[in-house]
Structure formats: C-alpha cells, structure tokens
Amino acid sequence: MSTTTVDTPGAVAGQDSVPAQPRTARPRGETGRATRLASHGILIVASLVALFPVAWLVFLSLGPDKDDYLHPGRIWGKMTLDNYTFVLEHTKFFDWLLTTMIVTLGTTAIGVIISATTGYAVSRMRFPGYKKFMWVLLITQMFPVAVLMVPMYQILSDLQLIDTYPGLVLVYCTTVVPYCAWLMKGYFDTIPFEIDEAGRVDGLTPFGTFARLILPLAKPGLAVAAFYSFLTAFGEVAFASTFMLSDTKYTFAVGLQTFVSEHDAQRNLMAATAVLIAIPVSAFFYFVQKNLVTGLTAGGTKG
Amino acid sequence: MTVAIDRATGKTRGDRAPRPGPLQRLKHGYQKHWYAYAMIAPVVVVLGVLVIYPLVYGVYLTLTDANSLNTARTIGVNHIDATYKFIGLDNYADILWGPTAYERFWSHFVWTIVWTAVCVTLHYVIGLGLALLLNQKLRGRTLYRLVLILPWAVPTFVTVFGWRFMLADGGIINSALDALHLPSPLWLEDTFWQRFAAIMVNTWCGVPFMMLSLLGGLQSIDTSLYEAAEMDGANAWQRFRYVTLPGLRSVSSTVVLLGIIWTFNQFAIIFLLFGDTAPDAQILVTWAYYLGFGQQPRDFAQSAAYGILLLAILVVFTSFYRRWLNRNEQQLAI
Numbered sequence: 298m299s300t301t302t303v304d305t306p307g308a309v310a311g312q313d314s315v316p317a318q319p320r321t322a323r324p325r326g327e328t329g330r331a332t333r334l335a336s337h338g339i340l341i342v343a344s345l346v347a348l349f350p351v352a353w354l355v356f357l358s359l360g361p362d363k364d365d366y367l368h369p370g371r372i373w374g375k376m377t378l379d380n381y382t383f384v385l386e387h388t389k390f391f392d393w394l395l396t397t398m399i400v401t402l403g404t405t406a407i408g409v410i411i412s413a414t415t416g417y418a419v420s421r422m423r424f425p426g427y428k429k430f431m432w433v434l435l436i437t438q439m440f441p442v443a444v445l446m447v448p449m450y451q452i453l454s455d456l457q458l459i460d461t462y463p464g465l466v467l468v469y470c471t472t473v474v475p476y477c478a479w480l481m482k483g484y485f486d487t488i489p490f491e492i493d494e495a496g497r498v499d500g501l502t503p504f505g506t507f508a509r510l511i512l513p514l515a516k517p518g519l520a521v522a523a524f525y526s527f528l529t530a531f532g533e534v535a536f537a538s539t540f541m542l543s544d545t546k547y548t549f550a551v552g553l554q555t556f557v558s559e560h561d562a563q564r565n566l567m568a569a570t571a572v573l574i575a576i577p578v579s580a581f582f583y584f585v586q587k588n589l590v591t592g593l594t595a596g597g598t599k600g
Numbered sequence: 601m602t603v604a605i606d607r608a609t610g611k612t613r614g615d616r617a618p619r620p621g622p623l624q625r626l627k628h629g630y631q632k633h634w635y636a637y638a639m640i641a642p643v644v645v646v647l648g649v650l651v652i653y654p655l656v657y658g659v660y661l662t663l664t665d666a667n668s669l670n671t672a673r674t675i676g677v678n679h680i681d682a683t684y685k686f687i688g689l690d691n692y693a694d695i696l697w698g699p700t701a702y703e704r705f706w707s708h709f710v711w712t713i714v715w716t717a718v719c720v721t722l723h724y725v726i727g728l729g730l731a732l733l734l735n736q737k738l739r740g741r742t743l744y745r746l747v748l749i750l751p752w753a754v755p756t757f758v759t760v761f762g763w764r765f766m767l768a769d770g771g772i773i774n775s776a777l778d779a780l781h782l783p784s785p786l787w788l789e790d791t792f793w794q795r796f797a798a799i800m801v802n803t804w805c806g807v808p809f810m811m812l813s814l815l816g817g818l819q820s821i822d823t824s825l826y827e828a829a830e831m832d833g834a835n836a837w838q839r840f841r842y843v844t845l846p847g848l849r850s851v852s853s854t855v856v857l858l859g860i861i862w863t864f865n866q867f868a869i870i871f872l873l874f875g876d877t878a879p880d881a882q883i884l885v886t887w888a889y890y891l892g893f894g895q896q897p898r899d900f901a902q903s904a905a906y907g908i909l910l911l912a913i914l915v916v917f918t919s920f921y922r923r924w925l926n927r928n929e930q931q932l933a934i
Contacts, residue, residue, distance in 0.1 A: 344744055430644075446893070447903050448654035451900075534757055
C-alpha cells in the first residue's frame with residue numbers, strides 16, 4: 298500500500314515528462330500553432346470591436362444628408378467631402394479650436410510644471426505635514442465633478458472668471474495636478490538618489506539639481522503627465538459645459554453637442570466635426586504613447 | 601506608505617556620512633524643508649484656492665436652501681443680493697429619508713454601485729485577457745496594440761457620439777440585429793437597455809487603460825520566475841495563478857482602485873449618451889449635475905449635498921480598501 302502511494306507520483310511524473318519533452322525543447326516565449334492562431338483570432342476580433350465605432354463615424358461623415366446614418370448603404374453612391382468644407386467654412390470650428398488649444402495647452406504647461414515640482418518635493422524631501430499632504434492629493438483625485446461644480450461656479454462668478462480662459466485652465470489644473478503629482482512622484486522615486494547627491498557635491502543648488510539633472514532624466518514621466526493633462530483637459534465635458542457660456546468660447550467637447558439642438562440634429566456635420574477633432578488629438582496620443590506604459594505603471598510596478 | 605517612500609527618507613545616507621552637529625543639522629533641515637515647501641507652494645496655493653476653499657464653501661451651501669433664484673447674481677446692471685438662509689442638515693435628511701427619497705437617491709445609488717462593479721469587472725477581465733495575449737511573442741503585436749488603444753486615443757466625447765449613431769433606432773446595431781432576426785431593443789429609450797448600452801460604451805472606453813497598465817505589469821515580472829515554475833512542473837494555469845497574478849498584485853490593486861474611482865465619477869458617457877432623456881439611467885454624479893445645472897430653478901444646495909455624499913462614499917470605500925490591502929500585506933502603489 299505504502300509503496301504504491303510513493304510510486305504513483307514518480308510514475309505520473311515519468312509519464313508527464315515524455316509529452317512535455319517537445320514543449321520544453323521549444324525556446325521560451327514561443328507558443329504552439331493552435332494557441333497562436335487562437336490568440337490572433339481573439340486579437341483580431343478585439344481590434345475590430347475597438348476600430349469599428351471610430352471607422353463608422355468616419356464613414357458617416359462622408360454622407361451628405363443628415364439622415365444618412367439610418368441608410369448607410371446609400372452613402373457609398375454619394376460619398377463627398379462637403380460636410381468637411383461646410384464645417385470649416387460655416388461653423389465656429391476655428392473659434393472652438395482656438396479655445397480648446399488655449400485651454401488644453403495652458404492646462405498642460407501649468408499642470409506639468411506644478412506637478413513636477415510637487416512630485417520631486419514629495420519624492421525626495423521629508424517635511425512636516427508630508428503624510429497629510431499626500432492624503433489630500435489622493436482624496437482630491439477622487440472628487441466627483443459634482444462636489445466642486447456648484448461652489449466653483451459661485452466662486453468663479455464672484456471673481457468674474459466665468460466664460461474666460463484662465464478660469465477654465467485653473468479649474469482643469471485642480472483636476473489634473475493631483476494625479477500628475479502622484480505619477481511624477483512614482484517616476485522620481487525610480488531615479489537613483491545618488492544623482493541628486495552628485496549634483497549637490499558638484500555645487501548645484503537644489504533647484505539646479507532638479508532642473509538640470511532630474512528633469513532631463515524624467516522626460517518619459519513628464520511626457521505621460523503632459524499626455525494625461527492634455528487628454529483630460531481636451532475631453533472634459535462637465536466643467537466646460539457649465540463654465541463657458543458664449544458659443545465662440547466653447548471647447549470642442551461643448552461645441553460638438555450644439556449640432557444636435559442648435560442645427561436641428563445635423564448628424565452628418567456632427568460626424569465630420571468629430572472626425573476633424575479626433576485626428577489631431579489621436580495623432581498626439583500616438584506620438585506620446587511609447588512612454589505610456591512605463592510612465593503610467595512607474596508607480597505601480599514597485600510595491 | 602510604501603517601501604520606496606521609506607527609501608526616500610535617506611536614512612541609509614545619514615548613516616554613511618559623518619553626523620553633523622545639532623545646529624548644523626537644524627540649519628540643514630530648515631534649508632531642506634524650505635526648499636520642499638517652495639517646490640510644493642504652487643500646488644498648495646492652487647489646491648487651497650480651488651479645492652479646499654470651494655469644498656468648505658460647498659459644505660456651507662449644503663446647509664442652506666440656495667438655488668438659482670435666491671443666490672447673489674447680476675442681471676444687466678442690477679446686482680441682487682443673496683437671500684438664501686441657513687437650514688441646517690435638512691438637505692441631507694431630505695435626500696436620505698425624505699418623501700420620494702427612493703426615486704431621488706436610493707435607486708440612483710443602487711444603480712451607481714451596480715454600474716461601478718460591472719464596469720470595473722469587465723474592464724479588468726477583458727484588459728487582463730488582452731494584456732496576456734499581447735505579452736506573447738506574436739507577429740503584428742505592435743499593430744494590435746496600436747489598434748486596441750484607439751478607444752482611449754480618441755476623446756470620449758467624440759466616440760460617445762459615434763456610439764449614439766450606432767445605437768439609435770434604425771442605426772447600424774439594430775439593423776444588424778434585425779438582419780439576424782434578433783430582437784432590436786430601444787437602446788436609447790428603454791431603461792434597462794439604456795443601462796446596458798451605458799455599460800457597453802463605458803467598457804469599450806475603459807479597457808485600453810487597464811490593458812496597457814496590466815501589460816506594463818506583466819512585462820515587469822521577472823522571466824526567471826516562469827522558468828523556475830516550469831522547471832518545477834507547473835502547467836500554464838499554475839504559472840498564471842502562482843506567478844502572474846501575484847506579480848500583478850500591486851499594479852492590480854492600483855488600477856482597480858483608480859478604475860473604481862473613475863467609473864464611479866464617470867460623467868461624460870452617460871451625460872452625452874442620453875442627455876436629459878434618461879432620468880432612470882443617471883448615476884449619482886450625472887444626477888447631481890442635473891439637479892444643479894440641468895433644471896430650472898437650479899437647486900444648488902441639493903446638488904452640492906449630493907456631491908458631499910458622493911465624496912463621503914468614496915472616502916469611506918477607499919479607506920476600507922486600503923485597510924483590506926494592508927491586512928493582506930499589500931501596498932497601494934499610488
């Protein structure tokens with residue numbers, strides 16, 4: 298009895314090792330043909346799902362009539378770029394572009410600078426109130442828009458900043474900075490302390506160390522912070538819908554909504570505008586996405 | 601809080617260098633702290649003026665009966681002073697157990713919880729699955745990755761309108777379902793299907809972030825661990841269960857928390873997908889916005905009270921989450 302129980306695992310292991318032989322002989326990371334095909338299949342389906350809504354929007358933007366989205370088949374026969382020329386010539390597209398650029402670039406620039414200095418301070422320095430400060434940053438990240446919307450509206454109108462660019466930039470900074478500061482702190486933590494010391498030994502001031510040594514090394518982290526700020530400011534809907542009142546100062550997120558009510562649901566123009574908006578911001582996205590994984594998980598990969 | 605922060609105290613450095621005198625240390629410490637304060641000064645000012653002060657002001661508003669008819673406002677050249685008055689905790693009492701509290705708060709509350717749980721689960725599972733597939737040596741891996749992050753690359757407010765065209769009555773999705781002789785639900789009108797559509801769109805938008813974060817986590821797992829597991833005879837499932845999942849733990853706890861917070865606060869998708877047409881599909885955030893800005897007269901006090909309640913829910917949840925992580929000896933990476 299006891300011999301059989303001892304023998305069985307050995308026998309099973311012996312049987313297992315025979316079919317396992319070709320598997321272990323394969324170099325690591327290579328997979329079987331069936332697995333590979335299945336992976337490709339799933340990835341292709343997922344890619345189609347990811348691609349389709351965007352492609353569909355592009356396709357609809359080529360149809361000249363506002364109800365073409367109900368009869369997509371008819372678009373093939375009458376494809377035209379008229380929607381685009383109309384949007385560029387007869388709507389406030391360029392006003393919206395100007396607003397969006399001022400607000401997003403302002404938010405990105407200010408947000409990245411502030412969060413980089415903050416991230417560096419909390420990464421390298423231990424100062425009284427450090428823990429409380431980190432908690433405030435963490436809690437601020439999870440503020441629902443509804444918490445600050447009403448009081449901010451009141452405060453901005455007291456300061457006469459409603460319907461102005463600086464007002465919206467300031468509001469966006471409050472949503473962007475806490476996350477970026479955490480992000481930058483995570484990135485600065487990965488830069489060795491010895492570099493700071495070397496800088497100080499060579500006679501640089503603390504600010505000099507930060508600006509000349511650490512910032513250049515933190516470029517990927519800065520890129521992610523900038524990218525995050527840009528996309529957040531670009532895609533924000535709630536504050537922009539509430540705080541920007543005149544239609545020449547709409548950001549794209551607000552302007553795009555006006556096609557439904559104002560122009561009697563001109564969906565073809567809306568689709569064309571959406572495509573025009575999506576192109577530059579997606580281009581920006583793909584431009585910075587190489588740094589993405591490293592930067593976003595810099596705080597996450599070390600526990 | 602984390603190992604990395606402890607490293608930053610510089611204790612090891614202090615031990616290595618000869619200890620300076622107490623006066624020098626004080627001076628040094630002052631210099632160090634002055635520098636740190638200077639670095640965080642801008643963010644303290646911005647957060648103080650635009651977060652802390654509004655928060656305090658918002659809490660005060662929830663204790664009043666402020667709405668757009670009795671707050672201070674300027675019409676033309678006439679300035680009208682605020683006439684709202686202090687009513688204590690009445691707003692909270694009214695929201696939580698006043699008449700019709702179920703329709704106004706609890707139904708939205710339950711739906712918000714369901715929405716968050718379902719969305720984050722779907723984000724995580726699909727994101728992890730795709731990340732695992734992308735972590736293999738596959739031909740065209742970069743191309744797949746580029747295509748799969750498209751829902752994140754295109755701004756949400758653009759893609760939501762694309763989805764609206766697709767989900768509209770007579771849109772491509774219902775045409776396709778008709779062609780397959782399947783029932784075609786009224787995605788944008790019927791409450792259940794509105795909720796279904798909202799979850800679908802949000803899942804579509806949220807998976808790329810999870811996928812990229814988890815892919816980063818996967819790539820940071822030491823391959824020698826897999827080799828060791830394989831040497832010990834672990835099969836694919838065991839390698840996943842005992843090497844991959846523990847290796848992803850810190851990334852996972854972070855992105856799941858972020859995902860929960862972001863989904864709970866997700867404004868754009870429901871707001872843009874339905875506008876004012878779907879009172880029953882509004883989560884708490886969009887409902888609070890509707891109360892404060894989507895109706896006339898605007899009910900500022902109730903809207904702010906909803907906001908404070910939302911924040912309270914999130915803070916309580918997060919502290920429990922952290923405690924739970926600590927008990928399991930995990931650290932939050934953010």
